[in-house]
Amino acid sequence: MKIVGLDHIQLAMPPERESEARAYYEGLLGIPEKPKPPHLAVRGGCWFEHGAIKIHLGVEKDFRAARKAHPALLVDDQRTLRERLVAAGHEVYDDEPLAGYDRFYASDPFGNRLEFMEPNGAA
Numbered sequence: 001m002k003i004v005g006l007d008h009i010q011l012a013m014p015p016e017r018e019s020e021a022r023a024y025y026e027g028l029l030g031i032p033e034k035p036k037p038p039h040l041a042v043r044g045g046c047w048f049e050h051g052a053i054k055i056h057l058g059v060e061k062d063f064r065a066a067r068k069a070h071p072a073l074l075v076d077d078q079r080t081l082r083e084r085l086v087a088a089g090h091e092v093y094d095d096e097p098l099a100g101y102d103r104f105y106a107s108d109p110f111g112n113r114l115e116f117m118e119p120n121g122a123a
Contacts, residue, residue: 008054009071013045013110014063020109021046021057028088029073029081031055065111072115078102081116 013021025031031048035041044059055071075081082092085106092106103117 008047008049008056010056010058011066011071011108011110011112012060012063013057013108013112015044015059015061017110018044018046021048024090024109025055025057028084028090063110065107065113067107067111067113070105070113070115072103072117075116075118078104078116078118 022033025046025048026033029048031050031053034047034049036045036047045057047054047056049055053073079102082104085092090106092104094104098117100119100122101117102120103115105113105115107113
């Protein structure tokens with residue numbers, strides 16, 4: 001037996017803030033929303049999917065943002081994404097360099113940490 005892949009990432013969000021999730025994940029990051037199956041849609045939250053990228057946001061009544069644990073998303077133009085997030089009023093921040101990548105962190109509207117990485121060819 002072995003793990004053969006990753007289907008999706010689930011992040012939490014507060015109740016009744018789906019419009020903010022859509023503005024961030026679909027509007028700023030460009031990941032289209034996929035309708036949730038009806039039996040799951042009644043719980044709230046949103047799914048955003050494009051090819052192998054699948055980020056699901058589920059509602060938690062006692063929501064607490066993931067400030068350390070995070071998904072790392074590969075991007076093809078992290079500089080432009082950084083500028084887009086800053087222009088929209090989102091804080092972005094750097095961490096220690098990681099060989100082979102240009103990267104930065106940002107938080108979604110709910111405080112969940114996201115890492116954005118672009119390979120830079122350096123080994």
